[in-house]
Amino acid sequence: MRPETEKELAALIRAATSPVSITGGATRLRPGEGQGNRIDLRALTGITLYEPEALTVVVRAGTPLAEVQAALAAENQMLAFEPDPRDGSTIGGVVAANASGPRRVSAGACRDAMLGIRMVTGEGEIIRNGGRVMKNVTGYDLVKLSAGARGTLGAITEVALKTAPVPPVRATLRLTGLDDAGAIAAMTTALTGPFDVTGAGRLTNGTVILRLEGLAGSVEYRAGRLREALGPQAAIETVEGDADFATLRDYGQTGEAALWRIVLRPSQAEPLLAQLPDPHIVDWGGALIRAEAPQDWRPDLPQGARADCERGAAMSLPETDPVIARLNAGIRASFDPRGLLLEGAA
Amino acid sequence: MEMPAPDMSVISRRDQIAARLTDALADPAAVITDPAETRAYECDALSAYRCPPLAVVLPSTTAEVAAVLRICHDERVPVVPRGAGTSLAGGSMPTADAVVIGLARMTDVLEINPQDRLIRVQTGRTNLAVTGAVAGQGFFYAPDPSSQLACAIGGNIAMNSGGAHCLKYGVTTNNLLGATVVLMDGAVVELGGPMGEGAGLDLLGVICGSEGQLGIVTEATLRILPTPEGARPVLIAFDSAETAGACVAAIIRSGILPVAIEYMDRPCIAATEDFCGAGYPDCEALLIVEVEGSAPEIDEQLRLIRDIAQGFAPLEFRESGSEDESRRIWLGRKSAFGAMGVISDYMCLDGTIPVSQLPHVLNRIGELSAKAGLRVANVFHAGDGNMHPLILYDANAPGDLERCEDLGADILRLCVEVGGCLTGEHGVGVEKRELMTAQYTPADLEAQMRVKDVFDPQWLLNPAKVFPLTVSAARRGQGGQDAA
Ligand SMILES: Cc1cc2nc3c(=O)[nH]c(=O)nc-3n(C[C@H](O)[C@H](O)[C@H](O)COP(=O)(O)OP(=O)(O)OC[C@H]3O[C@@H](n4cnc5c(N)ncnc54)[C@H](O)[C@@H]3O)c2cc1C
Numbered sequence: 001m002r003p004e005t006e007k008e009l010a011a012l013i014r015a016a017t018s019p020v021s022i023t024g025g026a027t028r029l030r031p032g033e034g035q036g037n038r039i040d041l042r043a044l045t046g047i048t049l050y051e052p053e054a055l056t057v058v059v060r061a062g063t064p065l066a067e068v069q070a071a072l073a074a075e076n077q078m079l080a081f082e083p084d085p086r087d088g089s090t091i092g093g094v095v096a097a098n099a100s101g102p103r104r105v106s107a108g109a110c111r112d113a114m115l116g117i118r119m120v121t122g123e124g125e126i127i128r129n130g131g132r133v134m135k136n137v138t139g140y141d142l143v144k145l146s147a148g149a150r151g152t153l154g155a156i157t158e159v160a161l162k163t164a165p166v167p168p169v170r171a172t173l174r175l176t177g178l179d180d181a182g183a184i185a186a187m188t189t190a191l192t193g194p195f196d197v198t199g200a201g202r203l204t205n206g207t208v209i210l211r212l213e214g215l216a217g218s219v220e221y222r223a224g225r226l227r228e229a230l231g232p233q234a235a236i237e238t239v240e241g242d243a244d245f246a247t248l249r250d251y252g253q254t255g256e257a258a259l260w261r262i263v264l265r266p267s268q269a270e271p272l273l274a275q276l277p278d279p280h281i282v283d284w285g286g287a288l289i290r291a292e293a294p295q296d297w298r299p300d301l302p303q304g305a306r307a308d309c310e311r312g313a314a315m316s317l318p319e320t321d322p323v324i325a326r327l328n329a330g331i332r333a334s335f336d337p338r339g340l341l342l343e344g345a346a
Numbered sequence: 347m348e349m350p351a352p353d354m355s356v357i358s359r360r361d362q363i364a365a366r367l368t369d370a371l372a373d374p375a376a377v378i379t380d381p382a383e384t385r386a387y388e389c390d391a392l393s394a395y396r397c398p399p400l401a402v403v404l405p406s407t408t409a410e411v412a413a414v415l416r417i418c419h420d421e422r423v424p425v426v427p428r429g430a431g432t433s434l435a436g437g438s439m440p441t442a443d444a445v446v447i448g449l450a451r452m453t454d455v456l457e458i459n460p461q462d463r464l465i466r467v468q469t470g471r472t473n474l475a476v477t478g479a480v481a482g483q484g485f486f487y488a489p490d491p492s493s494q495l496a497c498a499i500g501g502n503i504a505m506n507s508g509g510a511h512c513l514k515y516g517v518t519t520n521n522l523l524g525a526t527v528v529l530m531d532g533a534v535v536e537l538g539g540p541m542g543e544g545a546g547l548d549l550l551g552v553i554c555g556s557e558g559q560l561g562i563v564t565e566a567t568l569r570i571l572p573t574p575e576g577a578r579p580v581l582i583a584f585d586s587a588e589t590a591g592a593c594v595a596a597i598i599r600s601g602i603l604p605v606a607i608e609y610m611d612r613p614c615i616a617a618t619e620d621f622c623g624a625g626y627p628d629c630e631a632l633l634i635v636e637v638e639g640s641a642p643e644i645d646e647q648l649r650l651i652r653d654i655a656q657g658f659a660p661l662e663f664r665e666s667g668s669e670d671e672s673r674r675i676w677l678g679r680k681s682a683f684g685a686m687g688v689i690s691d692y693m694c695l696d697g698t699i700p701v702s703q704l705p706h707v708l709n710r711i712g713e714l715s716a717k718a719g720l721r722v723a724n725v726f727h728a729g730d731g732n733m734h735p736l737i738l739y740d741a742n743a744p745g746d747l748e749r750c751e752d753l754g755a756d757i758l759r760l761c762v763e764v765g766g767c768l769t770g771e772h773g774v775g776v777e778k779r780e781l782m783t784a785q786y787t788p789a790d791l792e793a794q795m796r797v798k799d800v801f802d803p804q805w806l807l808n809p810a811k812v813f814p815l816t817v818s819a820a821r822r823g824q825g826g827q828d829a830a
Contacts, residue, residue: 035652053595054701054731076601098548104541111548112520127793128786134730134772135517135699137506137555138785139812140794144519144551153547165601174599192484194640215602215650218643220419225640263540265462287541304539320545323533328546330800335793 002040006118006126006157012039013155014124021344022151024062024090028097033150033343034312038262038343041092044157047071049132055080056115058160061092070296080113083309084249093157095346098148100212101249102199105191105285110146116160119146119152122336134161145331150345151334165211170242171223175234180273183208184266186230187285188339195226198206202282208234209244251275251281251290258295258312263288264305275299347395347436347776348625349798352443357400357421360737360760363421364401367445370413371405377400377453381629385411385570387446390433391493392777399426399440402594404448408526408564411447417531417612418445425530425804429470429501431579432493432520434694435775437505437811447562449500450562455479456565462540465521466567476568477829486517491685491771492574500563506555508771513729514605515571515637517771519554524567527553527560530802538567542564552797557610558808560801574638579675580648583629583662587611590631591704594728597635598701602647607729608634608679608756614723614736615678621685624678627662633636633728634679647668682725683736690738692723698770700729710760711735718753720746732770733761759784774812782814791817 001020003009021038026034035113044062051057052075059068065083068091074079082101083094093099095117100109107113116130129142146153175186187200190210199211210226212219229237258297264272266286273282273289276299280291293299295312309315320328321327333339356363360379368377378384379401389396392475400423406412418425424444429436440446449470457466460483467476473494476487490509491497497507499680503525508517515521522540538550553560584590594607610618614625626632637647648665655663666672678685708724715722715737727735735757739750758768758778762785768778782791795813798805799821809822 036412051695051700053599056700074671085798102386106522109542111551112516121793125789125793127790129790129793131698131765131767131785133700133732133770135508135512135698135727135732137771137773139774139782139791140766140797141519141552141555142793142797144548144554145797146552147548149547152811165603192460192463192572193574194484196639215643215646216523218639218644221640221642263543265459267459267461284541298829306543306545307541316545323529323535323537324537324545324549327535327549327800331547331549331797332589334796334800 002043004043006044009039009044009155009157010120010124013120016340019342021342023344024093025072025086027086027089028093028099030310030314030343031312033345036147036342038344039155041155041157042090047318048158049059052077056160058132058158059091060158061090061156063091064090065091065094073166074278074331075164076166078166080107082249083110084253086253091159093345094157095147095156096149096151102201102245102283102346106196106198109278111144114143114147114159114161115144116163116237117143117156118158119154119156122341130160134162140141142333150343152332152341152343154341161291163220169214169219169276170240171212171219172239172242172244173210173212173223173226174237175230175240176206178208178234180270183282184269184286186234186267189229190226193229195222197246197287199242200285203244203248203281204251204281207288209248211242212246248281248283252310254293256294257292258326260293260297260307261288261292261309261310261342262291262299262307264302264303268302268305272299283317347399348815349776350815352441355438357411358423358747359460360400363423366404366417366421366662367401367414369710370417371403371410373406376404376406376503376645383430387428387431387440387448390431390436390789392434392436392439392775395436395439395776399444399446400442404449404451404452408528411528411562411564412532412534415528415530416448418542418806419531422804422806424809426808427500427504427562429498429504430472432497432551433505433697433773433775435773435777437773437775439776441810449564452564458483460485461817463570464567465570466565467499469498469503469563470498473497473499473502480828481573484573486573487568487570488521497589499566499568503554503563503566504556504558505773508732510606510608510727513607513727514603519551521569522550522554522566523569525550525553525563526565528562528564530561542712545561545669557775557812559798559812560807561680569657576644578637578644578648578666579634579636579672580651580666581626581662581664581675582635582660583627583762584631584660585629587631587708588634588705589658591708593633593655594704595701596654596657599649599728600650602637603613604635604637604729606634606636607701607727609724609726609728610682613721614682614725615718617689617723618678618681618685621688622677622681624682625676626678629661634675661826679725686723686736686738691741692736692738693754695733695735695757696769696772697733697758697766699733699761699766701731701762703764703766704728704731707733707764709759714753714756714760718749720750720753726810731766734806755781776811780814795821
């Protein structure tokens with residue numbers, strides 16, 4: 001089913017009698033998602049408003065991510081977060097999955113760039129929350145609640161997003177020869193000093209990468225200071241651009257093996273890295289690890305850490321606290337009392 | 347302003363309820379029922395509306411908060427959470443049948459972790475004292491409401507507070523990683539996690555800004571940032587509001603991201619000059635733009651801002667060359683609210699608009715102000731469109747307050763009409779409750795209220811706030827009726 005308008009979509013959902021999943025390009029489905037009848041939002045397209053001087057863009061959910069990025073690039077802007085591009089990915093899928101790349105360490109996640117939404121609930125009702133301004137505390141923030149909800153609260157039909165200027169200069173520091181402890185320490189040094197680092201990670205080949213962006217003089221200055229701070233323990237090379245960050249961000253888009261995504265504190269990363277098979281990457285300064293590990297791999301997760309299987313069979317560790325599970329279920333039921341909306345973020 | 351009638355069945359059980367609360371707390375002095383003392387909790391910074399509560403409880407731990415909520419849940423007593431009581435929206439104003447839970451004793455720092463770039467605190471701690479705890483290690487907590495010396499982190503989370511520097515660093519929700527929340531039934535949950543990610547839905551995201559209606563936040567994990575090497579402001583004066591507005595747009599458009607862009611208009615400048623003599627130029631509107639970084643970075647950014655500003659033929663471009671000059675540039679802006687208070691009673695609005703609408707909105711405010719016969723001064727965060735029009739009135743003149751409230755409502759409706767919203771940082775509370783229908787449809791409000799149903803099915807937590815009274819009536823009725 002492929003509704004052409006929000007109204008049509010609302011009618012479709014109201015009339016549904018068996019489970020549906022809301023999808024865009026279906027490029028971000030996790031194991032087990034996208035079952036039931038798919039309601040495909042790819043006909044709901046278009047940028048409805050773009051104000052570069054207000055750093056905001058409003059987009060219908062089915063619009064291809066690439067199209068949004070091209071429109072922003074024409075004004076020398078970009079999305080304030082850093083979604084990984086996938087062929088056919090739509091902006092609705094991006095926000096429903098809260099797809100947040102390396103820039104999360106400085107600019108925040110997708111949810112932090114979301115200013116407002118329109119959505120059709122599981123009852124087929126059209127609602128609006130938030131707006132298109134940077135600051136808004138009028139009532140509850142259902143925008144954050146819907147970010148990453150993977151379509152289970154309703155079909156997001158339109159989203160207002162924060163944009164950011166494209167920095168005139170980008171440079172990447174490449175550090176080689178570091179072990180796990182050294183790699184985490186280098187990223188921590190970069191992120192805890194006054195260097196304004198906008199990405200810190202490690203590639204599968206072990207190279208630690210740090211990104212600096214901004215005005216030419218200031219990137220050069222900060223690169224120099226950062227090299228000093230990192231001291232002699234690593235071999236450091238500075239390269240123009242941030243191609244390495246695209247590699248880091250897009251890790252795991254191809255392949256068959258089970259792919260785990262682990263979020264933890266950087267200070268907890270080292271012992272976990274020691275348990276990890278190759279290949280894997282580290283992002284967010286040590287707070288995100290993505291690894292090809294067997295489906296039955298059960299890591300010794302540190303306190304507070306979370307692990308989800310992104311490819312393979314569905315698995316999330318640890319088990320959700322029962323009170324939180326009750327709240328999650330209650331909210332889902334309040335948006336979708338008939339329980340028809342299956343996960344289908346994409 | 348109307349408040350629902352208090353539940354007499356609760357008031358008649360005051361002694362019994364107070365006794366149970368006292369039993370639950372380690373310190374008997376942590377329960378206050380003496381009318382002379384509860385009076386101190388009868389209002390927040392929206393002091394026009396007052397009502398002493400049934401009792402005040404000052405717990406010291408999350409466990410005590412949970413025990414108190416269990417009792418109130420059991421007794422069907424409404425609860426009003428309170429941080430420092432600086433809300434400008436009446437968010438922490440009680441009703442006569444409510445127990446105020448004040449977090450003022452819960453000020454501990456629980457963890458400072460520079461490596462993970464976070465601090466964990468009890469939420470009665472003030473905003474400034476969070477930065478105070480980490481400043482020695484080269485960090486700061488970014489959201490900086492002007493009330494930061496007094497306001498508590500719990501209040502900041504409940505209101506999703508912002509500040510002058512949020513153009514670059516975001517507001518509270520963008521800097522909150524985790525929270526310990528006590529639900530109305532006494533259950534304690536840990537929301538969020540590393541990088542703010544928790545299990546399933548982003549519950550932390552909806553708690554932030556929920557105005558104390560979903561749970562009481564007792565502990566918070568906050569993102570801290572490395573202190574920039576330096577910061578320097580410039581003051582740019584213009585002969586018209588339009589030009590100032592256009593200059594704001596051009597700066598943002600250019601790709602420079604200042605940490606703050608503040609705006610003041612002539613009435614506001616005049617008042618602050620009389621008040622503190624900051625030495626501001628004689629002009630229609632001025633901008634204060636602040637940039638951060640190392641000395642060479644600051645120079646580079648200011649050079650670009652100067653180039654952009656020159657294109658708008660400013661009356662003056664005053665670049666700070668020293669700490670003292672920086673202080674003087676900020677002095678008038680920081681004294682603006684106090685200065686206005688000296689010349690008149692005023693009502694401070696808090697609407698947000700898309701920056702592109704700035705000239706239009708300023709014009710319309712001028713027209714509305716003339717029509718109402720009340721003066722309006724404008725001072726605000728121009729970079730993010732968060733306006734604080736100050737309506738001057740005479741509290742002693744009969745009818746003035748009503749005219750002022752009407753004008754305020756008209757201005758806020760105007761903000762919504764042009765694509766903005768009713769409140770950018772102060773919250774809805776009781777103040778803007780009845781205006782909610784200007785921004786949201788009944789279905790929009792229903793979706794929000796259903797979230798409250800899940801967290802607090804009996805609507806006991808801060809019940810008469812945020813939603814128009816008629817809209818929430820059926821839900822609020824329940825607790826009282828069942829108990830009666
Ligand atoms: C002079 C002045 C300047 C101000 N400037 C700004 C500004 O620049 N930016 C800005 O955003 N605001 C500003 N404010 C408004 C106010 O300071 C903020 O809303 C602040 O966050 C309130 O904090 P508080 O601790 O005083 O909260 P309170 O007034 O005690 O409570 C505010 C709300 O939060 C709830 N609450 C409090 N603690 C908790 C908790 N632990 N758990 C759950 N709910 C809780 C209350 O029930 C109430 O609804 C200003 C106020 C004043 C008086």
